[in-house]
Amino acid sequence: DTAVSQTPKYLVTQMGNDKSIKCEQNLGHDTMYWYKQDSKKFLKIMFSYNNKELIINETVPNRFSPKSPDKAHLNLHINSLELGDSAVYFCASSQGIGLQFGPGTRLTVL
Amino acid sequence: AQSVTQPDIHITVSEGASLELRCNYSYGATPYLFWYVQSPGQGLQLLLKYFSGDTLVQGIKGFEAEFKRSQSSFNLRKPSVHWSDAAEYFCAVGAMREYGNKLVFGAGTILRVKS
Numbered sequence: 001d002t003a004v005s006q007t008p009k010y011l012v013t014q015m016g017n018d019k020s021i022k023c024e025q026n027l028g029h030d031t032m033y034w035y036k037q038d039s040k041k042f043l044k045i046m047f048s049y050n051n052k053e054l055i056i057n058e059t060v061p062n063r064f065s066p067k068s069p070d071k072a073h074l075n076l077h078i079n080s081l082e083l084g085d086s087a088v089y090f091c092a093s094s095q096g097i098g099l100q101f102g103p104g105t106r107l108t109v110l
Numbered sequence: 111a112q113s114v115t116q117p118d119i120h121i122t123v124s125e126g127a128s129l130e131l132r133c134n135y136s137y138g139a140t141p142y143l144f145w146y147v148q149s150p151g152q153g154l155q156l157l158l159k160y161f162s163g164d165t166l167v168q169g170i171k172g173f174e175a176e177f178k179r180s181q182s183s184f185n186l187r188k189p190s191v192h193w194s195d196a197a198e199y200f201c202a203v204g205a206m207r208e209y210g211n212k213l214v215f216g217a218g219t220i221l222r223v224k225s
Contacts, residue, residue: 041198
């Protein structure tokens with residue numbers, strides 16, 4: 001299936017830990033994104049990469065570090081997790097206008 | 111900067127009734143407009159999109175939306191709602207950049223369908 005996939009689907013961890021979320025797309029898209037959906041379901045862009053280069057960084061704390069080893073992958077590493085980081089994180093990709101989203105990763109910080 | 115307003119947080123309709131979800135946007139140039147649907151615990155699925163041309167666009171699952179520049183609106187409609195349409199609906203406006211694009215989402219409208 002052609003799609004955007006994310007792992008893990010659920011992530012429960014303690015405050016202060018470091019965790020990573022992985023994203024892969026097999027659509028051949030050049031651009032990938034991370035969006036955060038908070039507890040009120042509000043969706044906000046965090047980062048965007050085009051061909052492994054960072055093109056959008058929306059004032060996200062530097063505890064969040066995206067990494068794109070190739071244009072099909074965009075991982076998100078989060079250091080020193082805080083309670084407020086609890087959210088659903090969506091990866092997406094695009095070629096031109098419009099985004100295709102992954103299934104999301106629900107992160108719960110205890 | 112772009113912004114999107116979805117004035118209705120919740121809407122309840124009876125199965126078989128018609129549906130209209132409102133979306134107003136703010137953007138200085140010609141907008142790219144989208145509707146996404148999110149079922150509980152699921153990701154976002156694209157219902158339809160508007161770039162240019164015909165202002166009435168057809169999407170999947172029997173949905174349509176009409177772009178009205180004079181009203182800065184892009185309302186989503188369906189003539190007859192099915193119970194499976196119960197979900198949260200997000201309107202988004204996009205700005206195309208040199209590489210990639212940035213979508214700004216509204217706060218969402220939760221649709222409940224009563225039998």
